[in-house]
Amino acid sequence: MSKSKIIIIVVCVALVAFLCLSAKVIDKGTEGQYTGEVAFDAGASSSDDWSAIVDEITTAAQDIGAVDLDALGDGKAVTLKGSVTEFISKANGKKNSIAVVPEGYSGDKTFVVQLGSIYSGTAVRDVQSVKAFADFTNQTEWSAYAKALNSQLHELVVAPLAIDDGVVGKTVTITGAAVASGSEVTITPIAITIE
Amino acid sequence: MKKILTIVLALIMVMSLAAASAEGIIYIITPSTSNPFFKTEQDVGAPAAEALGYEAKCFSHDDDAQTQLQLFEAAINDKAVAIICDNAGADASIEAVRMASEAGIPTFLIDREINESGLAIAQIVADNAQGAAAIAEKWVEAMDYEGKYAELLGLESDTNCHVRSDNYHAVIDEYDTLEMVAQQSANWDQTLAYEKTEAILQEHPEITGIICGNDTMACGATQACIDAGRDDIKIIGLDGSDEAAAYIKDGKMVGTALQQIAAITELAIQQADAYIKDGTKPETEKQLVPCVAITAENVDKLSAFVYSGD
Numbered sequence: 001m002s003k004s005k006i007i008i009i010v011v012c013v014a015l016v017a018f019l020c021l022s023a024k025v026i027d028k029g030t031e032g033q034y035t036g037e038v039a040f041d042a043g044a045s046s047s048d049d050w051s052a053i054v055d056e057i058t059t060a061a062q063d064i065g066a067v068d069l070d071a072l073g074d075g076k077a078v079t080l081k082g083s084v085t086e087f088i089s090k091a092n093g094k095k096n097s098i099a100v101v102p103e104g105y106s107g108d109k110t111f112v113v114q115l116g117s118i119y120s121g122t123a124v125r126d127v128q129s130v131k132a133f134a135d136f137t138n139q140t141e142w143s144a145y146a147k148a149l150n151s152q153l154h155e156l157v158v159a160p161l162a163i164d165d166g167v168v169g170k171t172v173t174i175t176g177a178a179v180a181s182g183s184e185v186t187i188t189p190i191a192i193t194i195e
Numbered sequence: 196m197k198k199i200l201t202i203v204l205a206l207i208m209v210m211s212l213a214a215a216s217a218e219g220i221i222y223i224i225t226p227s228t229s230n231p232f233f234k235t236e237q238d239v240g241a242p243a244a245e246a247l248g249y250e251a252k253c254f255s256h257d258d259d260a261q262t263q264l265q266l267f268e269a270a271i272n273d274k275a276v277a278i279i280c281d282n283a284g285a286d287a288s289i290e291a292v293r294m295a296s297e298a299g300i301p302t303f304l305i306d307r308e309i310n311e312s313g314l315a316i317a318q319i320v321a322d323n324a325q326g327a328a329a330i331a332e333k334w335v336e337a338m339d340y341e342g343k344y345a346e347l348l349g350l351e352s353d354t355n356c357h358v359r360s361d362n363y364h365a366v367i368d369e370y371d372t373l374e375m376v377a378q379q380s381a382n383w384d385q386t387l388a389y390e391k392t393e394a395i396l397q398e399h400p401e402i403t404g405i406i407c408g409n410d411t412m413a414c415g416a417t418q419a420c421i422d423a424g425r426d427d428i429k430i431i432g433l434d435g436s437d438e439a440a441a442y443i444k445d446g447k448m449v450g451t452a453l454q455q456i457a458a459i460t461e462l463a464i465q466q467a468d469a470y471i472k473d474g475t476k477p478e479t480e481k482q483l484v485p486c487v488a489i490t491a492e493n494v495d496k497l498s499a500f501v502y503s504g505d
């Protein structure tokens with residue numbers, strides 16, 4: 001073996017040894033601290049936004065009697081006061097809601113307020129403007145955000161009230177996001193008061 | 196002889212003048228037109244472009260990123276004024292769109308988004324996440340919140356395959372009474388969906404539902420269930436095709452979510468025209484067009500990917 005080859009091999013070995021010793025091992029899941037890229041977390045994002053969203057919907061909410069119920073589109077911020085006529089429980093109690101008749105309402109719509117714990121739709125996300133689709137990488141994150149908002153409202157607004165069929169006959173005041181399907185208006189609540 | 200030559204030359208000049216007087220060439224690149232959904236993109240896009248004075252050239256990349264790249268190269272060589280594209284993969288397509296952008300050709304993406312902003316002028320997509328969730332809600336109700344079911348996935352390299360599946364499950368998995376016993380890819384394909392469903396029905400006769408990533412597969416699954424005498428199985432798809440609509444009318448399918456692809460394609464052509472003529476960009480690059488959940492209640496309002504209700 002020539003002298004120059006030996007030198008090259010020694011240098012290579014030394015280099016590899018140096019790289020191994022000087023490399024920093026980054027634990028899985030902590031890459032973001034080094035690259036600055038943070039994995040998307042819909043839950044964290046929604047809890048940061050929640051109070052701003054509650055403020056926005058509360059301010060924007062119109063009385064249900066003043067809203068064109070045939071033009072709710074993706075959703076409108078509404079408020080209604082009325083009496084509970086029915087406690088509806090589906091899917092072994094996992095999908096609950098109440099039927100409410102608003103005070104002074106004489107139209108042909110029925111009003112259902114979702115109580116979870118499973119919620120349908122994206123109405124709360126769609127009536128707020130704190131975050132927009134463009135703030136997210138793709139539809140899946142945007143969709144996860146809607147779901148996270150629904151979890152947020154369940155945890156902070158609905159679950160603490162532990163509403164059951166004892167609510168029938170009581171007067172409630174609801175603020176939330178309303179959407180319509182046929183003659184049924186579904187409201188996802190961001191505030192509930194039971195008298 | 197001289198006369199003929201003169202006439203030929205004159206003809207060539209007139210023809211080249213006619214070509215030059217057009218607004219330019221718009222490339223419309225889509226997945227395979229064997230799926231009526233993608234055929235609609237070309238069928239709606241080409242006449243819409245021609246009505247605005249453009250020449251439309253339609254191609255299919257067959258969900259192959261390499262083919263798509265070659266078609267983008269062809270568009271660049273052809274000095275196209277815009278590319279309308281339903282792309283071949285959220286990551287795999289970034290290179291092609293970037294190449295066009297660097298060559299000064301604006302791309303308007305329809306139906307499928309890419310995982311990069313700032314390269315395309317517009318990404319106009321049906322809200323697959325909302326559509327999948329909306330029809331999954333209807334399906335869960337039809338299942339009465341319980342039972343075993345199978346899922347037919349689309350082409351796994353395609354973003355929408357995951358968006359739809361993820362959002363079906365976002366709704367369905369909240370019910371521990373609904374259990375998925377089989378999940379297989381049928382590559383968006385009707386025949387494959389038929390065969391997979393036949394096999395699933397033999398292996399898991401206890402299922403009462405099948406959720407499918409698109410209508411093509413849902414129609415294959417539905418036909419397999421009909422042929423096996425299983426009209427109790429609740430099936431959903433996503434797209435809003437006329438074939439699915441026919442099954443929904445017959446009560447053989449629970450529903451589908453209509454992606455308003457005709458409207459999306461027209462919108463892309465309009466935005467391309469505005470950009471070509473005076474550089475006007477849409478307000479936001481990423482634009483979502485909501486899907487419409489279609490069930491027996493409103494299926495009469497659906498035809499050729501156009502919903503005429505509400």
